[in-house]
Amino acid sequence: MGDIHWWRTKFGEEEKALIGEAIDGEHISQGTVTRAFEKALEAYLGVDHVVATTSGSMAILMALMTLGVGPGDEVIVPNRTWIATAHAPLVLGAKVRLVDVQREVPILDASLLEAAITPRTRAILPVHLNGRSADMVTVNQVAARHGIPVVEDAAQALGSRNAAGLLGTQSSLGCFSLSVAKIIATGQGGFVVTRDTGLYQRLLALRTHGVTDVLHAQWTSLGFNFRFNDILASIGLAQLPRLEARIQHVRAIYRRYEPALEALPFLSLIPVDLEAGAVPIYIEVLVPRREELIAHLATRGIQTRPFYPDLDKAAYMENPGTFPRSEVFGSQGLFLPSGPDQPLESVDRVIEALRAFGALS
Numbered sequence: 401m402g403d404i405h406w407w408r409t410k411f412g413e414e415e416k417a418l419i420g421e422a423i424d425g426e427h428i429s430q431g432t433v434t435r436a437f438e439k440a441l442e443a444y445l446g447v448d449h450v451v452a453t454t455s456g457s458m459a460i461l462m463a464l465m466t467l468g469v470g471p472g473d474e475v476i477v478p479n480r481t482w483i484a485t486a487h488a489p490l491v492l493g494a495k496v497r498l499v500d501v502q503r504e505v506p507i508l509d510a511s512l513l514e515a516a517i518t519p520r521t522r523a524i525l526p527v528h529l530n531g532r533s534a535d536m537v538t539v540n541q542v543a544a545r546h547g548i549p550v551v552e553d554a555a556q557a558l559g560s561r562n563a564a565g566l567l568g569t570q571s572s573l574g575c576f577s578l579s580v581a582k583i584i585a586t587g588q589g590g591f592v593v594t595r596d597t598g599l600y601q602r603l604l605a606l607r608t609h610g611v612t613d614v615l616h617a618q619w620t621s622l623g624f625n626f627r628f629n630d631i632l633a634s635i636g637l638a639q640l641p642r643l644e645a646r647i648q649h650v651r652a653i654y655r656r657y658e659p660a661l662e663a664l665p666f667l668s669l670i671p672v673d674l675e676a677g678a679v680p681i682y683i684e685v686l687v688p689r690r691e692e693l694i695a696h697l698a699t700r701g702i703q704t705r706p707f708y709p710d711l712d713k714a715a716y717m718e719n720p721g722t723f724p725r726s727e728v729f730g731s732q733g734l735f736l737p738s739g740p741d742q743p744l745e746s747v748d749r750v751i752e753a754l755r756a757f758g759a760l761s
């Protein structure tokens with residue numbers, strides 16, 4: 401029996417074939433294959449514009465730069481997310497104002513939003529963690545009342561829906577990641593989506609140092625090299641047709657775990673609402689005896705991953721206040737093995753090992 405990794409995505413013959421085609425056609429840098437990938441994403445998401453870049457972190461950075469976020473500004477971020485959501489405003493010299501999450505799920509508590517807004521607030525960044533939708537109705541209402549743009553961090557939510565449709569498409573700008581532990585992966589990669597043609601033009605210029613025609617360059621506005629490349633876009637194009645099947649598979653994994661975990665008294669599944677349209681790419685549990693369980697599973701060749709810390713644990717964030725609801729997630733959260741190519745037999749082995757832990761205690 402081989403080891404079970406906390407995450408599993410396969411790359412295969414289609415990827416190799418498309419990469420080969422790109423190389424044969426001398427499509428090495430950002431060119432026609434990247435544009436084809438962007439168009440495929442536009443069609444899938446039903447948005448007018450997609451701009452591919454090198455990572456989800458860069459996507460957020462570009463979105464905030466496009467909105468003109470800079471020193472003296474504040475950006476609202478939930479206290480539970482991957483640190484990229486906060487680092488993007490911080491590297492632009494803005495301040496991050498953290499907001500606590502809901503009690504049941506590590507998603508922004510939208511009822512705390514109003515109190516976090518100040519005259520300096522320049523953007524609100526709700527995060528759809530593990531496919532769970534933030535309360536976009538409330539977020540958009542509060543934002544509109546104050547004239548503040550919303551940027552959705554949908555890095556973990558490609559293909560997830562709420563009642564209004566696909567996540568990441570319900571605000572000014574949506575940001576996605578294509579890093580390895582995502583439902584579609586290009587190794588590294590990300591993209592920004594928008595329906596606003598003005599924002600789109602600014603994103604395009606920003607991606608290439610403000611230059612719109614590289615053969616006849618003019619220095620017109622600040623930008624940087626945020627360009628994607630056709631080799632990675634080839635991997636994306638090979639993966640995209642598998643998205644629907646992958647969504648079904650990660651949902652099947654969730655359904656396999658759910659009843660088994662409910663019967664175990666030493667942990668609790670952090671729920672994902674499949675009926676609402678969420679796609680749970682991760683299986684997340686709370687375990688008070690986390691370190692013991694990690695060690696127990698490791699002896700059986702099962703890899704897990706503890707949750708990343710709450711953002712307020714980063715001292716350089718300089719955020720006063722307490723975030724009591726986040727704490728339980730940061731201290732007890734654990735990712736169990738999952739991913740679009742994780743076999744259901746591996747899930748069964750994990751469940752068996754979990755039951756054995758229960759029997760020992």
Ligand SMILES: Cc1ncc(COP(=O)(O)O)c(C=O)c1O
Pocket residue numbers: 455456457458481482484485527529553555556576577578579588589590
């Ligand atoms: C919620 C969230 N935001 C942003 C990112 C950043 O994406 P990337 O790793 O592609 O830079 C990630 C990546 O895991 C993420 O999970």
